[in-house]
Amino acid sequence: MSRARRKAYRDGILAETLAALLYRLKGYRIVARRYRSPVGEIDLVATKGKRLAFVEVKRRRTRDAAAFAVTAKQKRRIVRAAQYWLASHPNYAGHDIAFDVVLAVPWSWPRIIENAFPL
Template sequence: MRAARTRAYRRGVFAERLAAALFRLKGYAIVARRYKTPVGEIDLVALRNRSLAFVEVKRRKSQDDAAWTLPTRQRRRIVRAAQYWLASHPEFAGYDMRFDVVLTAPWTWPRHLENAFPV
């Protein structure tokens, strides 16, 4: 069981690195990675111009599977974590913000969904 969890963790970290590379190619700066708060975790915080993207990275066996793995409860947790992050980083007050999702699966290009869910 432990080996399976370690493998899943490593795959998740790789997916997050892939997503960060995708955002950098699109002209974003990565402001935070794997940011943990008391209310949840944010995989990536990306910045371009005066716009922040709070990014959830999903890795599954197929991108279709990954697209369905963000239930309402998890979305609320991500929004609360983003609010916590913003409160901890007042230099970004007044910036536009949105919530993106990056779907990854083996042997496919990552798929970036901008504004994947409303605030």
């Protein structure tokens, strides 16, 4: 793995950690982190009351670049992974499902976009 790739990986892990901290500060409980399934990966799964949020964390140099990094193909992958997660965790079946995106940029707190895209 190249040095640039290792740095990008570490930066991504840091962004996910900051996003998890931000969700905790907002009263959420993190129920899964870096969940991998045969159909895709979900960065964070968080719950607060009856809201169950599947969270995609994007770290880029600017917020615009991070926002545009969530493509339609990625959204479909995240939805499929969320459906897979829900199938293996039936105790969350009655929750309100949401797909959030966290935009992370250097030297700034991550920004949460709630309900970034529909199911």
